Amino acid sequence: MRRLTSLIPWFTALCGTALYLYALPLATVKKSQQEQLFTIPANFLRVVSGQFKELSADVSFLNALTWLGEVKTQPDTHRYRPEQYEWLHNTLKNSVALDPYFLDPYYLMNSALIWDRYKLAEVNGLIAKGADTRSWDSMLAFFAGFNYYYFLDDNDKSFSYLKEASKRSGGNPFYDSLAARVAYKANKIELAIMYLEQQIHELELQGLQNQAASLQRRLDLLKGIHQIELAVESYRKLFGKLPADIHELVKLGALVSIPKEPNGGSFYIDSSGRVKSTRLFSRICG
Amino acid sequence: MLQAIIKVTFLEGLRNKAVYGISLMAGLMMIFTVVLSGMIMRDVGKVATDFALSTATFAALLVVLFVGIIILARDLERKTIYLALSRSVPRSNYLVARFLGLGLLQGFVMLLLLVASLITLVLVKNMYARYFGAVSLGLVAVAHLFVFVQMLLLTALSILFSMVASSPFVTFILTILTWLIGSSTQEVKLLIESAGSDKFFPVVKILVTLAYYLFPNFALFDLKATAAHGLTLHAGKAGFALLYGLGYSVAVLSLALVLFKRKELT
Amino acid sequence: MIIFEDVCKTFQLERGKKVSAVQCLSLVVASGEVFGCIGPNGAGKSTTIKLLLDLIRPDSGTITINSLPSRDNASRARVGYLPENPCQYDFLTAHEYLAYSGNLSGLSSSIIAERSSLLLEKLKLSQAANRRISGYSKGMQQRTAIAAALIHNPDLVVLDEPMSGLDPLGRKLIFDLIAELKEQGKTVFISSHVLTDIERLCDRVGIIVQGRLCHEGQVSDLTMPLEELFLQVVADTGLDEVK
Numbered sequence: 173m174r175r176l177t178s179l180i181p182w183f184t185a186l187c188g189t190a191l192y193l194y195a196l197p198l199a200t201v202k203k204s205q206q207e208q209l210f211t212i213p214a215n216f217l218r219v220v221s222g223q224f225k226e227l228s229a230d231v232s233f234l235n236a237l238t239w240l241g242e243v244k245t246q247p248d249t250h251r252y253r254p255e256q257y258e259w260l261h262n263t264l265k266n267s268v269a270l271d272p273y274f275l276d277p278y279y280l281m282n283s284a285l286i287w288d289r290y291k292l293a294e295v296n297g298l299i300a301k302g303a304d305t306r307s308w309d310s311m312l313a314f315f316a317g318f319n320y321y322y323f324l325d326d327n328d329k330s331f332s333y334l335k336e337a338s339k340r341s342g343g344n345p346f347y348d349s350l351a352a353r354v355a356y357k358a359n360k361i362e363l364a365i366m367y368l369e370q371q372i373h374e375l376e377l378q379g380l381q382n383q384a385a386s387l388q389r390r391l392d393l394l395k396g397i398h399q400i401e402l403a404v405e406s407y408r409k410l411f412g413k414l415p416a417d418i419h420e421l422v423k424l425g426a427l428v429s430i431p432k433e434p435n436g437g438s439f440y441i442d443s444s445g446r447v448k449s450t451r452l453f454s455r456i457c458g
Numbered sequence: 459m460l461q462a463i464i465k466v467t468f469l470e471g472l473r474n475k476a477v478y479g480i481s482l483m484a485g486l487m488m489i490f491t492v493v494l495s496g497m498i499m500r501d502v503g504k505v506a507t508d509f510a511l512s513t514a515t516f517a518a519l520l521v522v523l524f525v526g527i528i529i530l531a532r533d534l535e536r537k538t539i540y541l542a543l544s545r546s547v548p549r550s551n552y553l554v555a556r557f558l559g560l561g562l563l564q565g566f567v568m569l570l571l572l573v574a575s576l577i578t579l580v581l582v583k584n585m586y587a588r589y590f591g592a593v594s595l596g597l598v599a600v601a602h603l604f605v606f607v608q609m610l611l612l613t614a615l616s617i618l619f620s621m622v623a624s625s626p627f628v629t630f631i632l633t634i635l636t637w638l639i640g641s642s643t644q645e646v647k648l649l650i651e652s653a654g655s656d657k658f659f660p661v662v663k664i665l666v667t668l669a670y671y672l673f674p675n676f677a678l679f680d681l682k683a684t685a686a687h688g689l690t691l692h693a694g695k696a697g698f699a700l701l702y703g704l705g706y707s708v709a710v711l712s713l714a715l716v717l718f719k720r721k722e723l724t
Numbered sequence: 725m726i727i728f729e730d731v732c733k734t735f736q737l738e739r740g741k742k743v744s745a746v747q748c749l750s751l752v753v754a755s756g757e758v759f760g761c762i763g764p765n766g767a768g769k770s771t772t773i774k775l776l777l778d779l780i781r782p783d784s785g786t787i788t789i790n791s792l793p794s795r796d797n798a799s800r801a802r803v804g805y806l807p808e809n810p811c812q813y814d815f816l817t818a819h820e821y822l823a824y825s826g827n828l829s830g831l832s833s834s835i836i837a838e839r840s841s842l843l844l845e846k847l848k849l850s851q852a853a854n855r856r857i858s859g860y861s862k863g864m865q866q867r868t869a870i871a872a873a874l875i876h877n878p879d880l881v882v883l884d885e886p887m888s889g890l891d892p893l894g895r896k897l898i899f900d901l902i903a904e905l906k907e908q909g910k911t912v913f914i915s916s917h918v919l920t921d922i923e924r925l926c927d928r929v930g931i932i933v934q935g936r937l938c939h940e941g942q943v944s945d946l947t948m949p950l951e952e953l954f955l956q957v958v959a960d961t962g963l964d965e966v967k
């Protein structure tokens with residue numbers, strides 16, 4: 173019996189080790205914005221988590237998710253700090269390295285990294301790889317396809333992933349129409365508007381109103397830019413030159429009113445005739 | 459005679475407080491799994507399956523470590539073993555019966571865990587039907603079977619260690635180390651092979667290869683990803699893993715028998 | 725019949741030290757005989773018994789039970805053993821424990837039921853028989869162990885300090901039980917420190933000191949009380965401290 177009771181420390185040690193191992197990814201979460209963020213190398217995690225790789229993947233993902241729920245973007249740029257992006261990227265990459273079939277981290281990469289244009293080629297490469305691994309899943313193929321066209325100007329890859337998405341979804345016409353637009357090199361903004369409308373619809377179905385609202389801001393921005401650009405185009409056709417500013421378009425009746433910039437900045441037309449926002453974030457996004 | 463020893467072993471396990479503690483922990487983890495599922499965006503079924511299967515693996519491991527090892531150690535330490543061995547019970551029969559008794563106990567616990575896992579997953583499936591994903595409940599059951607075979611092998615190993623170790627602690631440490639190393643050797647080997655020849659010293663490679671063949675490959679019995687994503691389980695691979703587990707157990711047990719026959723029970 | 729022939733046993737201690745627990749022991753116990761084995765603490769009595777039951781193995785020499793070598797499992801088919809400081813599976817009740825003990829010898833359940841109620845009755849344990857052994861007192865545990873050793877009605881009974889932990893009533897019970905075994909013609913091998921019991925129960929005694937059999941003889945031939953003889957034999961070996 174005495175030997176038995178002296179096993180208790182071992183038991184505690186074991187539980188402690190187990191907790192430590194599986195909470196390792198958690199060690200990277202900190203509440204304040206000021207702290208050091210670090211992630212453990214994926215290979216090391218794969219080795220130490222042994223038969224609990226999938227669990228470790230889940231914990232990594234939840235870690236990133238809760239972090240996103242707590243941390244605010246910087247007020248002037250609506251972006252995170254570079255090291256924060258890096259941490260988010262590494263954490264999600266770890267999750268995917270631990271379980272390459274896990275959908276959620278790809279999903280989060282797409283919404284939190286791609287749209288903020290963080291390491292586009294690398295992150296979309298991961299998403300495309302995920303689409304290959306999850307050979308039955310149309311969503312990742314759709315994401316990869318859209319990103320290749322919209323962010324990376326790779327029309328061939330974009331087309332093949334969108335076609336794949338259509339095939340996997342059993343011929344969803346939405347994917348087909350996107351693929352067709354990619355094929356005749358349609359206006360990127362139109363494609364993005366289609367994409368965002370579909371995503372917002374999905375998020376609202378899931379009851380994720382917060383995330384839907386943040387996409388809605390992006391959608392409003394793109395819609396505003398698109399509206400003004402159409403007006404600029406018709407102005408140019410009429411007068412053979414660019415308008416001096418947006419107000420000229422309103423005066424002439426090409427625009428009913430100036431669309432509201434959702435992030436609190438304002439739109440302007442640059443010297444090459446492209447419509448932009450005065451807010452940095454909006455500029456990056458547009 | 460064999461039956462009597464098997465029965466006593468099984469009863470000892472069931473009347474052990476540790477089993478209740480472990481079951482309680484597993485039950486709480488399963489409830490936690492249901493709660494946690496609400497946090498997941500898309501792959502809800504997959505995460506729930508991971509948690510359920512990881513809980514089952516961990517609980518089964520604790521049964522080997524804190525029930526199996528203790529039962530054997532206590533038998534030797536308190537000399538309760540004398541009653542059987544002072545009769546005409548051959549030592550080999552005694553050890554095999556002990557192993558079978560522990561196997562029966564482990565099987566019983568696995569069955570409870572399987573029921574708990576299935577209840578958890580069906581509950582999650584009903585709550586988040588749209589996001590249950592490709593989880594295969596049949597494969598979840600097969601995964602439990604594989605955990606069971608794996609734990610049989612670990613039990614055989616712990617019996618072997620208790621024949622050479624000077625105390626239950628040593629047995630405990632040897633068993634858990636073997637499990638931890640055996641769960642990772644395949645991963646390390648793949649890592650080193652894929653890293654290119656110049657990245658690691660040749661010594662490291664030799665050591666890793668040695669460890670890979672020396673320790674049982676427990677990763678073979680890990681079907682979590684297969685069950686959680688409904689991947690195809692190749693019959694050949696599955697059959698190999700089962701044969702490997704059972705064959706390895708028999709080999710380890712035979713070695714333990716040789717040692718046990720020579721052991722002085724002072 | 726039990727025969728020890730030149731049996732030696734040395735234990736290896738830490739750092740290469742050795743203890744000779746049994747040295748060149750030669751001893752014959754005839755069938756139907758009650759043999760008492762006495763000696764100071766650490767003399768090697770328990771070691772001798774464990775050697776007999778093949779729980780430990782001699783360095784040299786042979787041991788046979790009814791002309792079967794002790795290494796043969798069959799030699800112990802009709803042996804009942806009470807270890808010193810017995811420990812039972814205390815998660816069982818006395819009933820369950822006796823059933824386990826009976827099953828080990830291949831008894832049928834009806835015989836087990838019959839024998840165990842008889843023994844529990846004799847050892848005054850019937851009241852507690854359905855309680856778990858973990859709740860028993862030391863003496864109750866000792867009685868349960870004796871019952872377990874006798875459940876299969878063995879021909880050779882090996883008792884290592886059967887009186888330890890028992891109250892005077894319990895001692896009387898065990899005393900009567902051993903006397904009954906003697907009457908039934910069983911072979912009994914007892915190690916004990918209660919010399920008066922040995923004197924009254926045994927046909928023959930052996931005195932072991934420091935692993936050697938220093939004296940052996942019929943009780944009926946004793947010219948002085950056993951205790952006096954014991955002290956004299958021990959004094960002759962020059963032993964003044966347990967080893």
Ligand SMILES: Nc1ncnc2c1ncn2[C@@H]1O[C@H](COP(=O)(O)OP(=O)(O)OP(=O)(O)O)[C@@H](O)[C@H]1O
Nearest residue numbers: 724735743745764765766767768769770771772967
């Ligand atoms: N497992 C062991 N390892 C080392 N030495 C041992 C072991 N068991 C017994 N011995 C030694 O063997 C000797 C004989 O021990 P044994 O238990 O046979 O004595 P005993 O006659 O039964 O004494 P007691 O009357 O106290 O029960 C003692 O010196 C003891 O130290």
Ligand SMILES: [Mg+2]
Nearest residue numbers: 769770771808
């Ligand atoms: Mg003794």
